[in-house]
Amino acid sequence: MKKVYLFLLILGIIIRFVIQFVFPAFNGDEISVGNNIKHSGFIELLYPLKFGQSAPPLFLWLQKFFIEILPFSFWINIKVLSFISSILGIILFYVFIKRNSFSPIFLLLFIILLFNPFIINNSLTVKQYTIDLTGIIFLIAWFKTKNFKKYNWAFFLVWSLISNIGLFACCGYLIYDLFSQRSLRNFNAFFDFVKKNALTILAPVPYVVYFFWFMNQEGAVELQAYMVKYWSSSFIPLDSSIFKYLLYTIHGLWIYIFNAFEIWGIFMMILMLSFFLFSNKKQFMFREEILLLFCIVIVHLILNIFHMYPFSDRLYLYIAPFLVLILGSSIATISDFGVIKKHFQKVYVLISVVTLFLYSLYMSGNDNNVYMLYEKLNNLNAKEIYATEKSIETIDSFNEFTDNKFVINKK
Template identity: 25%
Template sequence: MATLPESYADTSKVQQKTNKFINQLAFLAIAFGIIIRLAQYISNRSLWGDEAYIALNIVDRSYLELLQPLDYDQAAPPGFLWIEKLAVQLFGNNEYSLRLFPLIAGIVSLLALYQIGKWTVSAIALPISLILFSCLKYPLYYATEVKQYSSDIMVGLLLCLLLIPLRDRILKKSKVFLLGFLGIVAMWFSHTAIFPLGGVELACLITSSPQKRKAIVINRLPAYLIWLIGFALYYLFIISKSIKNESLQSAWSPEYPKSIFDILWLLDSIGRFFHKPLGFVGVADGIAILAFIIGGITLYRSNRINLLILISPILATLTATYLHKYPFRTRLILFLTPYFILIIAEGAAFLLSQLNIAKFNQTKRRNYVGILGVIISCSLILPASFQAGKYLFQPETKYELRPVIAYIKAHQQPNDVLFGDGGGASAQLEYYAGKYGYSKSQYVLGYNDFLKKEEISDQVWSNFQKQFNQLQNQPRVWFLFSGIGLKDKRAEIVEPRLDRIGQKITYFEQPGAFTYLYQLK
């Protein structure tokens, strides 16, 4: 019986041990990502403004009513809203119920990324990509946010898991129609599903064998027709109604290029992507861009098929952006983060693969490149891991109005009234008031201009006074504030203006939110 040469057998054993160690690192990264997400979920922070607005739609509407344009300038796919509605009905109207589906989506995304990484990037890149996806700020944060961005990531990755293995394959008729049906389901759960769905399928077609390509197109034509008809109907009855919202349109308009030749916009938008929604901070931002470029070149040289598959959702999204159909901005493109992360990880992995300590003197140049890989990998991984690790002990908070309202409830007199500012506190107060037993006659929402730094005119004060008259002439009012930068505004703006209408009795503060109790004049 033939035997392997001893040196080859030793190399094989070393390779097996290396692969086992890399795989263990990957599973450790997944476990860490799940633990951090669970820690954030269990911390049960207050709903902030946007979360409260979407929660009010979910709680107050029926399943059919959730198909209509949402109140409070919100937009979300029906599938996401229905799952949220079901969770509230099953587990009660609370933060845990509302954040359960985003949490599950975040965990499923980690597992899906593991498999896609095994298919598309090198062995060393796999744990690097999983560590980054587990720890980077925004993919982590939105896994416990009552918004659809976490499920957008999950749906995109699940579509990749579905489509990549089907490349170069002729399907049975039943599977073709199932493929078409699953594409429609994906669209109903994610506004962005069309980009990985169309992008990855097109990439698989382009890279399939020329002899089979025509046969594959003919074979899958029913699925493509189902996707096109389904998307057209979905766009007509769901998306187009959100597009008509002028507030959303004005918020999105700066994120479109001026023309198809606007290359500066493209470079700027891609560059900003690494800061947000990826979450690299400071010099790590530039290092991540360098790693991304190296990763793209590496994949181009080693496996162009995998490179095209990974960048296809990005290219599809940018095409829609240049057509002014989808904004390329912050959390709206969070679903693209896994594809960027895989390419970044491949760049770091290529540099690391050049390191050979055993033959340092013989391969100095390559080892210097490998040392650069160590520096780059540490610069990307360590800050993100450290920040994510802090969430185990200090989970991230935003605008903690819930404990403020609980404080008011414990210290109020029978006829006290709540008055919420016209920003984030309005949404939060409207959501939490009912949960703490306040009727609509016991709180008032208003004064959007109150926190402006500019001098308030007599006319504006007159308008405020009309709103204050809604307080049913009660002498004691709790003024609630919630939002960004309030701490600086408190002494500079809030107190002086409230002092014009009454006398301060007490004050209570939580992160991102506070309340004043005033005796009105």
């Protein structure tokens, strides 16, 4: 299986390179963020951004650093960080597979993370979502090691400044550790836990200090109000509409994380059922990893209820390893069933191949792709194209982002 996983990893890296640099995709969000970074200095990037955009400070600084030191065009330079992070994420998951002796159960899980178009496209965009995902994968691969237990505060300090999910992960990790060490059994145990994890507890403080400073800057309150309104439909409603919200969210999870082909996405969700039916009856695979990620997701959901952080499509990205590990644990449980055990390997390989084939059918799909829109407009059999004032502004910002590399040949 080692050679199979290595081949899939190399193929995943090649596909990401081709999508990122050979057939580039640009959407409105990354163009707006990119133009902020392009025309702002390091200090200016600490203040509220223009065009209704926001991003963690260290993420913006890293992007600016790559833009300044790399010799390529701006639109290439600004995509390098996302590419590196995306590649690092899948390499880290390969390391996780290696630590689990290249178990065959990882075949479908690795295919999902490597070739799911939603995961690929959102991990390559010029936003911090790719670092959300890579940070989570690093966490599940290393959180059991002695070095992580000793230096996790440094990891969470940096991650919190580069990705908002880093804040949730730090809190979730502490909650997980608090319960796994049974540190709530008495006051002395709790006090020892706090003393032992003091640096980890303090890790988010630099970001918290920055956030309070940021909110006192001109335009910050207006930006926050805009964001709350923009993401309003992604907040969990505390009324009867919560049932509609849950159905919409579950549907989003299976089409984004598992498969956009509805029947196959539902099939994968059904495969997860054995985890929920039997996980409390026996030791299940990836138990510690799943419990840790569960704590992180719970922190996110609590903040979502208070309208402090949205829960929607692109923001599902970091949840992919959580759902994928639940799927793997569930499939491992199913493989022990007497009726299935004999033919499990062949059926599992078939399911994995079908999943990969279905991904290939919509691999080129990229929502809100301005570059593809330009190609479409240039291929229209028309001498003139009429555009609204807003559309012209969007075209101008795209030209600015790409240094006029891609232009419309028509008036």
